[in-house]
Structure formats: structure tokens, C-alpha cells
Amino acid sequence: MTASNNTSTTPEFITLDEAAAMTSGTRVTFIPGIPALYSEALKNICYAKGVPLIRAMHPMMGVDKATGQDRQARLFELTSQTSLPTLFHNDERPRNVWTEQLALVERIGSADSPKLIPDGFGNRVTMFGLCAIVLGEDGFVWNMRILGDSPLGRKYGYNEDASTSAPKKMAEIVDLIARRLEAQEKAGSRYLVGDSVSAADIYWATMSMSLLVPPPEIMPVTKQNQGMLKYFARNAGIPGIAEVLTDRVEAHQRYILTTYCETPAVLGGDAV
Helix, strand or coil, X not given: CCCCXXXXXXXXXXXXXHHHHCCCCEEEEEXXXXXXXXXXXXXXXXXXXXXXXEEEECCCCCECCCCCCECCHHHHHHHCCCCCCCEEECCCCCECCHHHHHHHHHHHCCCCCXXXXXXXXXXXXXXXXXXXXXXXXXXXXXXXXXXXXXXXXXXXXXXXXXXXXHXXXXXXXXXHHHHHHHHHHHCCCCCCCCCCCCHHHHHHHHHHHHCCCCCCCCCCCEXXXXXXXXXXXXXXXXXXXXXXXXXXXXXXXXXXXXXXXXXXXXXXCCEC
């Protein structure tokens, strides 16, 4: 089943203050033209669940040169944090942690949408465990962000020792995913958990774009993301990671993105 949603190829973005002031609707913060991984993953989760989104502008890191003010000060005032994305729904409190975002979207999703959190607790343990090593602290994305010294890397605790260890940890996680998919295929399933799509599939398919960049018909190239996509493509060649990136991992990514997520991805921004 391919999910459906109310979106546009040229989406409008409201301001952060407008999003915070609204008392109805589901609002998520994005950076136009950029598939920021956690925002893109939440967007894909919402799409699979049939939850229409209102896009809000997420303030960039750093200081505004014109005013000398921290560009994320208002975001911190509203949410007590600065990470991307923030999820607002109706007049409820904002959600910034992926576990809370997933639980909310599962609750408000359409009745005929796939269940992304398994009912059985055994499968639920497996699903949340896989998500944790991809999304959580010291997981796949965490270690990718400390590969090099940058403002984002320092936010995630970059230091030389941690950066040196990061590729091995990333490779171990990719290998675990690859072996899981192989075992599942032998059991007759195309999915990471059980015999149906779960949040683990959508989160991994999205985050794996940082290694396996999909073609433009899935992930359009914009002026804002072209440098990011080139950086992502280079990650696939990191020694250790390249050896465990199997065709099965790529096939799973493409199947999940094209079956359960909106393709081509709607980013906004400026076309190349």
C-alpha cells in the first residue's frame, strides 16, 4: 500500500512563532531545500501514517550577523532545546524526542494506515532496539555527525578519540542491519521486524540516505542540499562501511522510500 497525504511540491513554510501559536493541526520544523535527517524521517513517518503536515521554518544555528542575537534563542524559549525537528500538534506540548514524536504520530494517524509500533511486545522490543542504534546517543547518526570537527559535530560531542572510533561503530550498525535483512528475507519478509512495515524500516531507510544517496526521482537535488548529498555519498566509501553496504540494504531502502514515503521527496528550496 502506498500512503497518501496532502502535500505540495512547492510547500509553504510558516514562521516558528506562527507554528507555536496555532492550536490545531500538526506542525513540524524544517529547513527548506535540505533533507535534514531527523526532520525527513519524521516527515516520512507522518506520510506513512496519513498525517498532513504544516511546515514551519527551523532557525539555523549560530548568531545573526545583523542583530548579534542567537538565531535559535526563540526556539529554545519555546521548547527548551534547539535540535531539529520540533513537532507541534494541536495545543499539546511540543515534542522533540523521536520516541515521543513516533508515539504521537502513531496515535493520530489515519485508521487505515500501517501500524508502525508493533502490537506484540517481542517485536516492539526489537523495533525500538533497532531504532535506538540508528537514532539514539552513540548510534549511527550520532557517530556520523562526529566524523569531522564542525559546529554540528561539536554539538554531538566531537573529540579526536570519539571521531576515530565512529566509522567502526557505524560499520557495525550497518552490518547488523544487513544481517537482519538477510535473516528476514530467509523468513519470507521484506521488513526489519515481523512481516509488516514498522518505524524501524522508515527510520533506517531515511537515515541510510546519508550513505546511499537515492536518485533524484526519490531525493531531488536543490541548491541547498547538493553539497550535503555529495558529503553523504562520500560516507559510503569509508573503509569498513563500504564492506558491509550490501545490495540488500540498498534494495530495502528504495522499497521502503518508494512504497511508504512520498517520492520524490518534497523539500521546498531552490531547484538546481
